[in-house]
Amino acid sequence: MxxxxxxxxxxxxxxxxxxxxxxxxxxxxxxxxxxxxxxxxxxxxxxxxxxxxxxxxxxxxxxxxxxxxxxxxxxxxxxxxxxxxxxxxxxxxxxxxxxxxxxxxxxxxxxxxxxxxxxxxxPLEDLRRRQAEHRRREQERQQRRAAHGQRMRQQQEAAAARRGAAAEPAWPVLPAGYYQRDGAPAPQPRGRRPITDEARIRYVGRLPHVVFHSDALNSPFFREVPVEQRCEALQRVLDLLLRAPSKGTVVIGPGVITVTGKKVTMTLSQDCAAVRTLNPPGKRKEPPQYRVKNWVKARERARQQETGQQ
Structure with a gap:
């Protein structure tokens, strides 16, 4: 041998x-x-x-x-x-x-x-028993680890699904892009020189050439407003907040202009050529929503009431 x-x-x-x-x-x-x-x-x-x-x-x-x-x-x-x-x-x-x-x-x-x-x-038999017990415990640890990993993956997938569901608005939305005041699609505005003067921002931001991005028009603030009326509604909000410091506060930040007032926060491009977003601040279950009466001038509201009575 x-x-x-x-x-x-x-x-x-x-x-x-x-x-x-x-x-x-x-x-x-x-x-x-x-x-x-x-x-x-x-x-x-x-x-x-x-x-x-x-x-x-x-x-x-x-x-x-x-x-x-x-x-x-x-x-x-x-x-x-x-x-x-x-x-x-x-x-x-x-x-x-x-x-x-x-x-x-x-x-x-x-x-x-x-x-x-x-x-x-x-004795060899004792070592075999010890080894078998060690393998059993190791298998149990691996099974627990695998089960934990599976639970974590399921939780992550469920959270991702919830985030995806939350990202999709439950109200009608406009396609992504820019829109003119009358609701017609508009091209992305060409970049101009940034405006750093508040008075100039309040003036230029209310001019007819300013366009609205769909992110602002699809805000939950407008969830009860029909899509064909949102450009008009956003124009009312923009006009009122930029009318005077008592109506809306303007903050000039790096790369963006922020306007806040009446429970909303609006952002404009640096050159005031576009309204980018409009998001009510806070994390309330029922965020504030647009009501025409809150964004119409007193004189215009009186005229509307008179017209209605006639």
Whole structure:
């Protein structure tokens, strides 16, 4: 049962090992019983522990059977398997065999001078039970981790769905783009020189060339206003807030002009060529909404009432 095959790896660069799983009991027992032990491995073992050839062969087979089931196994790039003693056998200097599982050869041995059999070791059956328990706990941890990951993904998907649903207004909306005062689509205004004077902003912002972006026209503030009337409604809001400092406050910021008043916040481009957004501030369940009576001048409202009476 001996083979003169030389030890693998002699005269070569050190192997790079990656961990592999231990063998089932039946496979380990069959390998240990039928394996050919090379002369090199046998001599290494006999020299280390000063035992006869028959004793060395018997002990090698016992150790190989044990290490393949409960030891630390690793595979090299060339396919050679290194079977080390388990930590329960002592971790200061492990006993180690080099094996070729395909051809069933024990090709090398390394270990400390003290024989493994000189000390009392944990029975193999006990180590198998410990290993089975460890695998069971590890599987349970992985299952819990996988279940937690799945719950997190489901929560994230549900949150994304809610955000997507919230991003879609429940009221009719205008297509994205710019619109003129009469509701006709308008091209994106060409950039002009920024306006930094408040009085100039209040004047230019109310001129007929100012266009309205759909983000402002589709604001929840206009959720009850028909789409064909929103440009007129936004024009009323713009005129009133820019009419005087007592109506709306103007803040000139980097890249945007913000106008606030009467529970709304409006943003204009730096050159006052476009109204970009109109969003009621705060996070109320029922945000304020446009009412014509709140945005019409007193004289105009009186004329409307007189016209209605006639």
């Amino acid at each position: 001996h083979d003169s095959t030389p030890a693998q790896g002699v005269g070569r660069p050190p192997e790079r090992w990656h961990r592999i799983e231990v063998l089932p009991q039946q496979e380990a027992e069959e390998f240990a019983r039928a394996a050919r032990i090379t002369r090199h491995a046998l001599r290494e073992y006999m020299r280390a522990h000063l035992v006869a050839e028959a004793t060395a062969e018997s002990e090698i087979r016992q150790l190989v059977e044990r290490f393949l089931q409960v030891g630390r196994l690793a595979c090299g790039a060339g396919g050679t398997v290194r079977a080390r003693s388990p930590k329960a056998d002592g971790d200061d200097y492990p006993y180690s065999f080099l094996l070729d599982l395909e051809t069933r050869h024990v090709v090398g041995y390394a270990g400390q001078a003290v024989s493994w059999f000189d000390e009392v070791r944990v």
